[in-house]
Amino acid sequence: MRITRKLVRLLTAAALSLPLVAGVSTLSASSAVAAPDLLPLNVTNNSNRGDQVYLYLLGTNLTTGRLGYVNSAGTFTPWSGGSNPPSPAPDVAINGPGGGGTTVLRVPRGMSGRVYMSFGQKLKFFLTPDGLVQPAPWAGGDANRDILFDWSEFTYDLGGSLFINSSQVDMFSVPHAVAVTGATGATQETGRLVSGGRDAVFNAVRDQPGDWSKLIYTRADGTRLRVLAPGKGLDAGQFNASYFDGYLNTVWDTYRNTTLTVVPFEAEPNKKFSGRTGTDNVLRFTDSTGATVASFQKPATRDVFGCDGKLQAPNDQVVGPIARTLCAALHRSTLGYLHTQPTYSANDFYTRAISDHYSAKIHKNMVDGKAYGFAFDDVGHFESLVHDGNPSSARITLTPFQ
Structure with missing residues (x-):
């Protein structure tokens, strides 16, 4: 199994919990005995920056459902208190490594959440009576707007399986790779940028015609802190809210006279659904018996960027x-041009003038071509995720900014 929907989409400026990752089993008999109760997560600083690094290990206890944080010893503590308006959360930062060094975090088995990393300043979190307000620098007035930070996401389930990914669904900021080493000693890694990749992404977004350059946020001292995902830019009033509209009209019109075939499960090639747009502008899908099983009104640009609505x-x-x-x-x-979906050839992606150029530029600058540029970037296995059912350790490497 793999992460099928980003935790990041469920964590906004509102007080929300860190949920389980959808599609992840919480029991795995094959790893139940061998999985360590505290999984070593090594954070190595190869960023070539001199800033003090701060780390945060936050998430949900999968047994109790309680939100909380983990200290340097691996102890999970539920959050308590909170008020309306939100009150500052306790300082739970863990001092991170200096240049070339490594700090070992300890992840309790049965936890799903995030590892935040910030440079130069500690992050500011807030508590409400029923939740945690997390950094949301795309929101006006966010207390973390001028801090250089990022995060990775993980689930270390009750059976001892680990899923860990880098995330660019909300923004692109700190270059970092994620890895897991299994009990056999084999290591898987993803999320590593090519040499000069961070600057290349920023420059490519800057040079893309249209509103794309507005997605870049630069601090007063000249530091380019982040590129917002276009959906977040749209929410902030910095991106065209009708960007996809013409393309969507073309797609919905195409399938009035052409059948769209969706084969959503790679392991079940005979499970197909056929789509046609009706006179009411609804794209309806039928199964092999001819029964209608799904219907979609034409979405708006916001629905596409959010993969919701x-x-x-x-x-x-x-x-x-x-x-x-x-x-x-x-x-x-690829929709409207390739009539069997999903498409598994990356060479066919992002080839049109109207496309998610933010995601395209991030993928282009990854060593293995994999990233999480939007919520369902795992369709076709193009996500920056590693998984091991019997891990011995995990790693996040803060890689060079240039």
Whole structure:
């Protein structure tokens, strides 16, 4: 199994919990005995920056459902207190490594959450009576707007399986790779940028015609802190809210006379759904019996960037898989041109003038071509995720900024 929807999409400026990663099993008999109760997570600083690094290990206890934080010894403590308006959370920062050094975090088995890393300043978190307010620098007035930071996401489930990924669904900022080493000693890594990749992404977004350059946020001292994902830029009033509209009109019109075939499960090539746009402008899908199983009104640009709204993907075996396939194809600008989806050839992605150029530029600058540029970038296995059912350790490497 793999992460099928980003935790990041569920964590906004509102007080929200860190949920379990959808699609991740919480029990794995094969790793139940061998999995360590505290998994070493090594954070290595190869960033070539001189700033003090601060680390935060936050998430949800999968047994109790309680939100909390983990200290340097690996002890999980639930958050307590909180008020309306939100009150400052306790300082739970762990001092990170200096240049070339490594700090070892300890992840309790049965936890899902995030590892935040910030440079030069500690992050500011806040508590409400029922939740944690996390950094959201795309929101006006966010207390962390001028801090250089980023995060990785993970689930270390009750059976001892580890899923860990880098994330660019909300923003691109701190270059870092994630890795897991299994009990056999084999290591998997992803999320590593090519040499000069961070600058290349910023420069490519800056030079892309249209509103794309507005997504870059630069601190007063000249530090380019982050590139916002276009959906976050749209929410902040910095990106065209009708960007995809013309393309969406073309797609919905195409399938009035052409059949769209969706084969959402790679392991089940005979499970197909056929889509046609009706006179009411609804794209309907039928199964092999001819029964209508899913219907989609034409989405708006915001729905595409968020992979929600009219493209909402429930956690089922029909509507959700079709919705996530449609959303991925729209981001990659293959829908309306390639009539069997999903498409598994990366050479076909992002080739049109109207496309998710933010995601395209991040993928282009990854060593293995994998990233999480939008919520369903795992369609076709293009996500920056590693998984091991019997891990011995994990690693986050802060890689060079240039």
